[in-house]
Amino acid sequence: MMSDSASKSGLSRQAYEPLAPGQTYEPYVPATQEPLEITLRALVLGIIFGVIFGAANAYLGLRAGLTISTSIPVAVLTVAVFRALSGVGVKSTLLEANFSQTVGSASSSVASGVIFTLPVLFIWGFDPTLLQMTLLAMSGGVLGVLFMIPLRRYLIAGEHGKLPYPEGTACAEVLVASETGGARARNVFFGLGAGALIKFVYGGLKALPDKVGLTLPVLPKSEIKSEMSSALLGVGFILGPKVAAIMVGGGLLSWVVIIPVIALFGDSAAAPLYPETQQLIADMSAGDLWNRYVRYIGAGAVATAGILTLIRSLPTMWESFSIGSRQLRQRVEGDAPASVLRTDHDLPLKVVAIGALVVVLVLSFVRQAFGTIDNFGMRAVAAVLVVIFAFFFVTVSSRIVGLVGVTSNPTSGMTIATLLGTSTVFLLMGWTDSSGKIAAVTVGCVVAIAASIAGDTSQDLKTGFLLGATPRRQQMGELIGVLTCAAAVCWTVIKIGDTYGFGNEEIPAPQATLMQLVIEGVLDSNLPWGLIGIGVGLTLFIEVLGIPSLPFAVGVYLPLSTMVPVYLGGLLRHFAEKTAANEDDAAERREQGVLFGSGLVGGEGLLGVGIAVAAGFLGHSPKGIGTAWSGPLAPWLAALLFAGLIALFWKLSCRRSEA
Numbered sequence: 001m002m003s004d005s006a007s008k009s010g011l012s013r014q015a016y017e018p019l020a021p022g023q024t025y026e027p028y029v030p031a032t033q034e035p036l037e038i039t040l041r042a043l044v045l046g047i048i049f050g051v052i053f054g055a056a057n058a059y060l061g062l063r064a065g066l067t068i069s070t071s072i073p074v075a076v077l078t079v080a081v082f083r084a085l086s087g088v089g090v091k092s093t094l095l096e097a098n099f100s101q102t103v104g105s106a107s108s109s110v111a112s113g114v115i116f117t118l119p120v121l122f123i124w125g126f127d128p129t130l131l132q133m134t135l136l137a138m139s140g141g142v143l144g145v146l147f148m149i150p151l152r153r154y155l156i157a158g159e160h161g162k163l164p165y166p167e168g169t170a171c172a173e174v175l176v177a178s179e180t181g182g183a184r185a186r187n188v189f190f191g192l193g194a195g196a197l198i199k200f201v202y203g204g205l206k207a208l209p210d211k212v213g214l215t216l217p218v219l220p221k222s223e224i225k226s227e228m229s230s231a232l233l234g235v236g237f238i239l240g241p242k243v244a245a246i247m248v249g250g251g252l253l254s255w256v257v258i259i260p261v262i263a264l265f266g267d268s269a270a271a272p273l274y275p276e277t278q279q280l281i282a283d284m285s286a287g288d289l290w291n292r293y294v295r296y297i298g299a300g301a302v303a304t305a306g307i308l309t310l311i312r313s314l315p316t317m318w319e320s321f322s323i324g325s326r327q328l329r330q331r332v333e334g335d336a337p338a339s340v341l342r343t344d345h346d347l348p349l350k351v352v353a354i355g356a357l358v359v360v361l362v363l364s365f366v367r368q369a370f371g372t373i374d375n376f377g378m379r380a381v382a383a384v385l386v387v388i389f390a391f392f393f394v395t396v397s398s399r400i401v402g403l404v405g406v407t408s409n410p411t412s413g414m415t416i417a418t419l420l421g422t423s424t425v426f427l428l429m430g431w432t433d434s435s436g437k438i439a440a441v442t443v444g445c446v447v448a449i450a451a452s453i454a455g456d457t458s459q460d461l462k463t464g465f466l467l468g469a470t471p472r473r474q475q476m477g478e479l480i481g482v483l484t485c486a487a488a489v490c491w492t493v494i495k496i497g498d499t500y501g502f503g504n505e506e507i508p509a510p511q512a513t514l515m516q517l518v519i520e521g522v523l524d525s526n527l528p529w530g531l532i533g534i535g536v537g538l539t540l541f542i543e544v545l546g547i548p549s550l551p552f553a554v555g556v557y558l559p560l561s562t563m564v565p566v567y568l569g570g571l572l573r574h575f576a577e578k579t580a581a582n583e584d585d586a587a588e589r590r591e592q593g594v595l596f597g598s599g600l601v602g603g604e605g606l607l608g609v610g611i612a613v614a615a616g617f618l619g620h621s622p623k624g625i626g627t628a629w630s631g632p633l634a635p636w637l638a639a640l641l642f643a644g645l646i647a648l649f650w651k652l653s654c655r656r657s658e659a
Helices: 040-064 071-086 094-117 119-124 130-148 152-158 166-180 183-204 230-239 241-266 286-332 349-365 376-404 411-429 434-467 471-500 510-523 529-544 549-557 560-578 583-618 628-654
Strands: 211-215 223-227
Touching (some): 040 071, 040 094, 040 471, 071 094, 071 166, 071 434, 071 583, 094 411, 094 471, 094 510, 119 434, 119 510, 130 349, 130 376, 130 434, 130 471, 152 376, 166 183, 166 434, 166 583, 183 628, 223 241, 223 560, 230 241, 230 560, 286 376, 286 411, 286 549, 376 434, 411 510, 434 510, 529 549, 560 628
Antiparallel strands (some): 211 223
């Protein structure tokens, strides 16, 4: 199908391992080549897929409180279209397909920020207009892309081999495998098929429960559950055993220690314990306790770990800015930096500065951006807070997705931290009326989108780094994707609100209702700061022990059921490498496992988007056939099928490559 680098068999092992001092990564497409990247067909395909997947993800997120990464689905569909075009004599390149998926994948990140925050305005009765929502979505998307420009050299290139960026690596493998074909590509496509099949059984047909677990004796209300997610299993293998174990450790702390302690000491309470206002602790399930108490602890832990991450990153971030500034001065002086390779050419820093300034001016002077807020001073303060929080959480988000992937990016935790900070500032300024609440939500919306887009941009830049794409062109593609899909995502949210409303059984909008609680809690001075303080102390304690606090905090914040399959994937990689005959065999097993795991991520993503699209057309989630056919055997059959997937994963990882 594609013309460049066709003689290669795939990404080298260098793509997965840290570089030795003085060593440079050799991308799949050499920097000395100049293949086509930006073409009209790639741009149009990216925009179309972005609009479709953005709308589908908006519905899925309002239903389930999460969105899925669309980089791999868009890449697979782009490759399929380009392959069809090659049949009529239209040739395309690998980097052209990569540009298309870069444009299209921005949609899922825009959807995340919008659905996590703006439904709160509908719940309060302040119906935002399409213009307002689109301005906010575009502002957040632009900031997320721009602030990643000076960070790319450090996070994507400088941390190569340390931050795996699982979806970015998976997307690169999918694109290369689609080009090269042959024996090497089999694991990717086996993974695509297996991931799609597993998702279809659990999420489409709903023939088996998608979570299986047990309650522990002695410990009150403690549960250990696992999602039957092939994508999370693949992510765990890509991450490796160390990070996976740290993350599941945070999850176990929440569900085996913190929840039982709350249940034990709160069992005799005669009144609800805030933030819960209706149910007694004795009447609450483990899930209720996690949602009403532990998530605040997790939010405090993630925010603190993020601050520590930023502090540690300051020297290298300054180095990135210094390099960019030096190159900018050379261009201004007419001394073009000819030594800069095509694969290291970013958009100039002046674009970052001008773009951020434009966003501040638009949010401050365009009244429609913040809706009914007439106070210019409030709009200006809100705009400045947007830039400050966005820059901070762009850095944090990029590192988090480098560890756990876009799907597990705790955007809601970052949004909570933003709302806490913004609401506190507004409280000190005396802006506690409805205008203050609206401004806090809109600040959270823009920052949430910026953090989400930063995660997506990081994965795309990692894909480009591995393939040999031009960063400047990818950054342009991200900006185009954000600006073209924002209106479609916002229109979808408005239509869903008009049809079903928010905060009900059909469209629960779980993240948005949590944000509502945070804002009202701060501005009405009744937020559970004690729980947030516990999270802060927990992160500091973990740092003292020498354990990486960020993956641990993410584990505390996210449900344990999402951490268990990640851990199983990491454990699988551990044993695959440990039982290898020698070091070369271990590297071969790791590479084959990453290929299959990459396919699993893509397969589940494709089916997840398909189910979301079907739900949009039907007006409700597909009902499937249900689990009644298997009776009490349903959880056992679900676990057995997932065990079969793990066995297949093991077999394909340990098989010697024929390439």
